[in-house]
Amino acid sequence: MLELRPTCENCNKALPPSSTEARICSYECTFCASCVETVLENVCPNCGGGFTPRPVRPANNWKGDNFLGKNPASTTVKHRPVDPAAHVRFSAKLKYIPPHER
Ligand SMILES: [Zn+2]
Ligand SMILES: [Zn+2]
DSSP states (O other): OOOOOSBOTTTOOBOOTTOSSEEEOTTOOEEEHHHIIIIITTOOTTTSOOOEEOOOOOSSOOSTTOSTTTSOOOOOOOOOOOOHHHHHHHHHHHTTSOGGGO
């Protein structure tokens, strides 16, 4: 099950389960849209993959207990700010390769 992490790994901005600003990579590395666009340039600093909007888990029990009340968001903060200089080097070539070809 997708781990709904509580904050942006870079700037620590709150990203509650209903946030439309949350972005994730395939490993669930979680960042805010602003950091993905301006700092990361759509290159995950941990795996090199691209990002996609994080799905919102329903807050209401529409069907079969598949909702936030049964499967709540994570409360474990992973705040590991990116070293901007290191990320510029890491993403220099990667950012020009579309995520589906990396
Ligand atoms: Zn951020
Ligand atoms: Zn990643």
